[in-house]
Amino acid sequence: MTSPEDFSRLQSAMSRAVKAHWKAFLFEGILLAVLGIAALILPPLASLAITIFLGWMFLISGIGGLIATYWARATPGFWWSLISAALAVFAGMLLLARPMQAVLTLTIVLGAYFLAEGVTTIMYALEHRRELSSRWSWLLISGLVDIAIAFMVITGLPSTAEWAIGVLVGINLLFGGATLIGMALAARKSNS
Numbered sequence: 001m002t003s004p005e006d007f008s009r010l011q012s013a014m015s016r017a018v019k020a021h022w023k024a025f026l027f028e029g030i031l032l033a034v035l036g037i038a039a040l041i042l043p044p045l046a047s048l049a050i051t052i053f054l055g056w057m058f059l060i061s062g063i064g065g066l067i068a069t070y071w072a073r074a075t076p077g078f079w080w081s082l083i084s085a086a087l088a089v090f091a092g093m094l095l096l097a098r099p100m101q102a103v104l105t106l107t108i109v110l111g112a113y114f115l116a117e118g119v120t121t122i123m124y125a126l127e128h129r130r131e132l133s134s135r136w137s138w139l140l141i142s143g144l145v146d147i148a149i150a151f152m153v154i155t156g157l158p159s160t161a162e163w164a165i166g167v168l169v170g171i172n173l174l175f176g177g178a179t180l181i182g183m184a185l186a187a188r189k190s191n192s
Contacts, residue, residue, distance in 0.1 A: 019187045029181035031177070033174055036173030040174065044163060048100070050165055055093075059096065064085075069082050107161040111164075119143070
């Protein structure tokens with residue numbers, strides 16, 4: 001278990017690192033924000049790029065898994081590892097062979113994820129409303145927003161497949177970049 005002193009030391013070390021490298025955080029934040037804005041401006045292109053990127057990730061990780069499994073063929077679980085790696089290669093090949101259809105499939109999965117996440121967040125909020133007092137309502141609202149996003153994505157299919165992944169990733173990149181920019185500028189200010 002982490003003691004309060006350990007946590008304080010870690011927090012202090014993180015603060016020093018951010019202050020020392022604020023320019024790197026600023027650069028990364030600007031890059032993420034620009035990519036987020038680009039994804040929001042061209043969501044179909046961003047959706048396609050993300051699908052192709054995922055295809056390459058699955059393919060490369062699957063090939064790596066096949067190689068590692070071959071080297072460790074005498075270890076327990078060989079067949080499960082082989083099946084897992086082969087599935088990754090297969091998924092990567094499918095994503096790369098038919099990226100437009102893969103965008104539709106990934107959008108359906110994304111909609112299902114938001115629906116499941118929304119329901120579980122609402123259930124979590126309702127179960128913890130006594131312990132979380134006034135904050136449980138924020139969880140409830142978050143769950144309802146997730147369900148609303150899922151509803152928009154799923155009921156709008158197949159046309160939502162064109163923009164949903166790109167827009168959601170764009171929003172994520174934009175907010176992540178803005179957070180890093182804010183953190184870097186605060187660190188620069190405290191260095192002065």
